[in-house]
Amino acid sequence: MSFDQSNAPFMERLVFNNRLAVVIIFSLVSLFLGYQALQVRPDTSFAKMIPLEHPYIVNMLEHQNDLANLGNSIRIAVAIEDGDIFSTEYMETLKQINDEVFFLPGVDRSNLRSLWTPNVRWTEVTEYGFDGGPVTNHPSYTNEEDLEELRANVLKSGEIGRLVANNFKSSIIEVPLQEFYPNPDNQSELLRLDYKQFSHLLEEKIRDRFQSENPNIKIHIVGFAKKVGDLIDGLIGVVGFFGIAFVITFVLLYMFTWCIRSTVSVLVTTVIAVIWQLGLINLVGFGLDPYSMLVPFLIFAIGISHGVQKINGIALQSGGADNALVAARLTFRQLFLPGMIAILADAVGFITLLVIKIDVIHELAIGASIGVAVIVFTNLIMLPVTISYLGISKKAVERSKRDAVREHPFWRFLSNVAHPNVAPWMVIVALVAGTTCFVYQKNNIKVGDLDAGAPELRPDSRYNKDNDFIIQNYTTSSDILVVMVATPPEKCSAYETMEAIDQLQWKMQNLEGVQSAVSLVTVAKQVIMGSNEGNLKWQGLSRNQDVLNNAISRAPSGMFNAACSLAPVMVFLDDHKADTLKRATAAVEEFAAEYNTDDMEFKLAAGNAGIEAATNEIISSSELLILVLVYIWVGVMCMITFRSLPATICIVLPLILTSVLGNALMAFLGIGMKVATLPVIALGVGIGVDYGIYIYSRLESFLRQGMPLQEAYYETLRSTGKAVLFTGLCLAIGVATWIFSAIKFQADMGLMLTFMFLVNMIGAMLLLPALARFLINPEKVRKSSGSKLSH
C-alpha cells in the first residue's frame, strides 16, 4: 500500500489500521443494543408529561390521594338517532351496554352510574320529607305507562345535562376506573389497568358491537383512559411513518449517488445508529413516549445527512485516490472534525432543552443527545470503514469526476446572491420579511393549546368529535381548574371555610371565561334548602355547624376527603386558551392572598386546566431562556470554529430569521407555543447551524485561495451545494411524515421542524453569502492564519 500515513491523525490511524476489529466490535455492539432496542415499550406515563416542579403540580401531587375520585373515569354517551331515550328500543340497548360495561376489567363496578344503575335516583321534597327512589324501577320498559313514569323520574332526578342529554336523545354511562384492580382469577393479586387494552375493549365490545347491531344507536366515548388509549394507538401508527421516510430516503439517496452499494451502506449504518439509540435509551430506563418518538426520526435524518457528506467526499476523493480505502481515509481525515463540530452543535442544542422542567422533554433531550453521539460512531467511523471495503461504483465516481470540472449553470446563477448589486436586495428582503414577521408573531402568537377538546389529538379525531357531542348536548365543560382548599382535619365544613369557598366561587363565576364553579358549598346549599322543604329562602350557608356537617354528609364522594381537611373547588372554563387559564389562576391567587389563614389555604391547582396553566407558565419562562442559550452556544461554536465575528454573524443571522419566520408561521396556522413546539426552536437552530458551518468553511477555504467572493461562492456551491440541498431534504423528509400523525402535537412538531430545516437551508444558501458581501473582507481572510476547518 503506497499510502503515506506519516501525517495521518491519531484517530484515523486507530480506525483504519484496525478495520477488521472495528467491524467486529461494531457488529457485537449492534447485536447487544439491537436486543435492547427490542425491549423498548411505548410508555405514556401521565406524570412525565407534566412539569413536576411547578408549585401547582407540587400541590396537586401532595393532595393526589384526596383528589383520586376526580379524574379517572370515562363517559359513554349512548345516543339514539331516531326517537328519544324514552323508548323500549333505547332502554333495552342501554341495559345491554350497561351490563357489558359492568364486566369490563378495571371498572369500579360499585360506582358505575347510568339510568340502569340503582344509584341514580330521583328525589323530591314533600311534606313527608325527602322522597325518592331509583330512576329505573322496572326490569324492562315495554309499555307507554312505564316509559311515562321513567320520563317523570328522569325529570325529577336532576340529572338532565349531566347523565341525560338536554335534548333527551342520549344518556351517559359514567364508568369510574380503578388504576389497580383485583385479578378475577386470583383476588389477592392486583392488576394494573392497561389503557391500550381497555380502549380496544371499548371499541370492540361496546362501540363496534352495538352500533352494528342497531344502526339507530350511536356511541360516543370520552375520558382520560380513552384518550390515552387513542394516543398509544397513534404512537404505534407513527412507526409506519418510519417506513415511509425510509423508502423516500432510499430513492433520493440513490438518485444522489447513483450507487447502490453506498446507498445501502448509508442506510444500513444509519439504521444501526437508530438501533443503538433505541437500545441505549432502554438501557438508561426510558420508554418511547409521544415526544421521544421523534428522536429516532431525527437521528435517522441527521445520520443520513452526515452519511451523504461522507459519500460525497469519498466520491470526490475517489477521482484522485488509488483505491476505496485511500479515498475513505482521506475523506475521514477531511470530514471527521467538521462532522464532530456539527454533531456537537446538535447535541448541545438538544441539551438546552433540559431547562424545560418536564420529564418527557428531558428524556427527549437526553435521548437525542445520545442519538447524535451514536452518529459519531456509526456514520463518522463505521460508514467510511464499510465503504473502504465495498468501494463506490465506477459510475458514481465517473459522475463526481465529471461534476468537479463541469460548469453548473444553476449554481452559477445562484452565486449571484453574492454579487454587489444583488446582495443588498437579498439583505433588504430578509430584513423586511424578518421585521414584518417579528411584529406579526409578537401580536399573534399564543401560549398553550388553542383547539377545543383534547389538544393531544387532532380537532377532527373521533375522540374530539365525541367530546364535541358531549359538550353540545350536556351542561358540562371538559376544561376544569381545581382549586384545593386545605384546612386542619374536620375543618373543611367550618362556616368560615365554607363561606370563603362560596366567595371564591362567586369571584370565579364572575370572571370572563368561567362557566360555573362547583364545590361542597354548592351541594350544601341545596341540601340545606332541601332540608327546609325546598324553600328557596333557605338556599344559603348556615352559621350552625351541625347544619353544615349534615349538609356535606350528603355530598357525593370527591367533594371533600375522609379527614375533612381538603375540599376541591371545581371551576369549569369555556376553553383552555392561555388567556383564559391565566385569568382564572390570577383570580385565584389574588383571592388566596386575601383569604389564606393558618387554618385555611387556597391552593392551585389540579384538573386538566390546572396542569395546563402550570405547563404554560413553564413554557413562557423557558422560551426566552432556551433561545438565549441556544444562540449563545451556536455563536460560541462559530467563534471557536472560524475565530471571526463577521463569520459568526453571517451564520447566525439567517438562523434568527428562520426562528422569527417559524414563530410567524405558528401564529398564522394557529399553533400555540407549547411543550411540543418549544423543542422545535432548539432542534431547528441546533441542526440548522450545520448548513452555515458547512457552507462557510468551504467559502472561507476558497477565499483563502484568493478568489473574489462571488467566484468563491460558486466554487462552494459546486462542491457542496448538492450535498447541502440533499441534507436539507433528508432532514425535512425525516420529520415531514409526522405531519400525518394522528397525534396533534406530533403533527405540529413535524410541520414546524420541516419548515425550520428547509428555511434554514435556504437562509444559509441565499442570505449567508449576501451578508458576507457586506461583512467579510476577502483580503483579510486570505491573510489570516486560517481556521480549524481549512484544508
Add this chain to the structure above:
Amino acid sequence: MRKPCNWRAPFVARTDLNASGNYLKKGFSLSALTQAVMLSGMMALGAASAHAADVAEESVQPAIKSDLAAHTLLVDAAVAGDRLVAVGSRGHIVYSDDQGKTWTQANVPVRQLLTAVYFADDKNGWAVGHDSLILHTSDAGANWEMQYRDPELDQPIDPEGPSLLERPLMDVWFKNANTGFAIGAYGTFLRTDDGGKTWEDRSYDIDNPDGFHYNAITAVKGAGLMLAGEMGTLYRSPDFGDTWETLTDLPYDGSWFGASGTSSDNVVLVWGLRGNLFRSTDFGDTWEQVELLTPNNGPLEATLLGGGLSGDGKLVVVGAGGVVLSSTDGGNSFDVMTRPDRIALASAKALGDGELLLVGQHGVATMPASALKAH
C-alpha cells in the same frame, strides 16, 4: 331585647321525642326531622367541628357588584313607584326602571341571602334576610343601610356551648313608613314603630311554643294581618299587628310558604307544599282548597313558594319546577302552567302592561301574561 334562646326545644329533647315514636304520627316538622338527621350527621363527622369559630370578629362586608346579580338566585320582588326591586343571594338587590328590561345593582352593605322586600311608599322600603338582617332604603332601592342584625352574632362565642342557631328572617310588612313587622325562623317576630331605627323582639306576642318558622305575612283587606308558617300554622291580627290570635281549625298540616290578601274584603289565600292552595273568605275562620289542575298531568304537585296580589287585582303564585299560577277572579280559580325550563321560581309580580315579572333560581325573567292561557 330579644330573648336569647328561642322557643324551640333543645335538640336533645327533640331527639328524645323523635325516639318515642308517636311524634312522627301526630304531626311533625320537617325541620325537626332535619335536626335529628343533623345530629347523626354530626356524630359521623366527629364532634370537633361542632364548634363555630368566632364569627363575632368577622365584619359585615358589602355585596360585590356583579353583572350576574340579576341572573342568580333572587327570591322576592316589590314595586316602588315605577321601579321594580328584587332581592336575593349574596346581598344582591337589583332594580329596574324600565319594567324589567334592564337591571341595576343597588349598593348594599351586606352579603347574606336576602329573603323578602317590602315598600311602605314610593321611597321607603325594607329588605330582610339571613343573620336576621334588616336593611332600609329611602331612595326607592338604590342605596341601602343596615338597621338590624342578629345580636347574638356579636356575642362572644362559648366554645363549649351549643352551636349558633341560624335565624333568617323570612318576610317583612309595613303598615306605614313608621310601623312594621319582620318575621322569620324559629318564631322570630320583630316590630318597629320608628321606621326601623329600633327593632323590638315581640316574639312572645304570638303563641308559638314549638318555635315553628314563620314564612309569610300579608295584609287582608278590611280585616287585618295574616301570618302563615311551618306545619300549617296560621295566626291573624285584626288590629294590624298589636295582638295575635292562633287559628285552630287548620285546613292542612304541611308548611305554608306564602299568603296574600285579595282585592275583596276578608278574602285571603295561603299556599305551600305540593300544590296546596287554600282560600278563605272570612279572614281564616273557614278554608276551602282551590283545585289546581295541570294542563295534561292531573293535580299540581309542585311546591308553591311566593307571589301575591298586584294593583289591578290579579293574583300570581309561582313555585318549584317553574310553575306559574294566575287568577283574575280573586283566587277562585287559577290558570296553571309549567315553564319549559322548569327552573324553580320564588316570587312574581304582575306588571301593568300585561307582563309578569318572575324571580327565582336564575334571577329575573319576564313573560307575557298571555302565555299563561296558551298552556
